[in-house]
Amino acid sequence: MEFIRTLTALFFPERCPYCGDLIEPCEIACRKCYDEIRSKHASIRGGARGYRCVSSFVYDGKVRRMLLRLKYRDRTQFVPQITEILAADIRKVYGENAFDMITCVPMFHKDKIDRAYNQSELLAKSLSKLLDIPYRDTLIKVRKTKKQHKLKYTERKTNLSGAFQVLDKESIKGQRLLIIDDIITSGYTLGTCCKALSRAKPEIICCAAVASAQDKYPEATVI
Numbered sequence: 157m158e159f160i161r162t163l164t165a166l167f168f169p170e171r172c173p174y175c176g177d178l179i180e181p182c183e184i185a186c187r188k189c190y191d192e193i194r195s196k197h198a199s200i201r202g203g204a205r206g207y208r209c210v211s212s213f214v215y216d217g218k219v220r221r222m223l224l225r226l227k228y229r230d231r232t233q234f235v236p237q238i239t240e241i242l243a244a245d246i247r248k249v250y251g252e253n254a255f256d257m258i259t260c261v262p263m264f265h266k267d268k269i270d271r272a273y274n275q276s277e278l279l280a281k282s283l284s285k286l287l288d289i290p291y292r293d294t295l296i297k298v299r300k301t302k303k304q305h306k307l308k309y310t311e312r313k314t315n316l317s318g319a320f321q322v323l324d325k326e327s328i329k330g331q332r333l334l335i336i337d338d339i340i341t342s343g344y345t346l347g348t349c350c351k352a353l354s355r356a357k358p359e360i361i362c363c364a365a366v367a368s369a370q371d372k373y374p375e376a377t378v379i
């Protein structure tokens with residue numbers, strides 16, 4: 157595997173997801189960026205509206221730019237490097253073998269067609285491989301909603317009301333679920349998904365997001 161990675165790197169050299177500099181095939185970021193992005197602690201004081209959530213980074217600077225490129229500019233090649241750090245944090249916070257399945261915050265089907273992919277699904281599928289936990293689609297977004305980050309905090313809850321439905325309740329019953337999103341801010345998106353999933357009676361539901369914007373928006377943590 158290492159040989160194939162090295163061979164691939166000869167033709168497609170790996171780059172740091174945060175600054176674009178060339179890095180070694182086994183590295184997940186250049187040393188300068190790694191030290192910088194890990195020096196800030198990603199606080200999730202309010203969780204996802206009461207559901208536990210882990211996050212690797214603070215959503216600003218290089219991390220913010222990287223996630224915007226992932227979301228809007230097709231830079232999906234960085235998903236393995238990004239998730240390697242998040243997988244380590246998930247193991248550290250929740251422990252080994254803590255979950256039976258990994259799932260993600262779904263997109264409305266037309267939005268996914270327009271973007272060609274759901275970045276949260278790519279992150280969740282990569283985490284599934286790294287953590288050796290099966291990935292499953294568990295939710296469907298049944299209607300288009302306004303972009304959460306463009307709304308006032310008071311409007312965020314009602315914007316998502318009834319937007320997510322469980323695909324197959326029986327497959328979730330008694331399971332330990334980990335749900336993934338790219339960013340957590342108010343926690344309403346992940347929290348609303350967790351609430352929808354909870355109706356199917358899983359054993360536990362926990363969340364993970366690459367980055368947290370809660371430090372920048374302290375009002376987001378008020379439940």
Ligand SMILES: [Zn+2]
Binds near residue numbers: 172185190
């Ligand atoms: Zn870098």
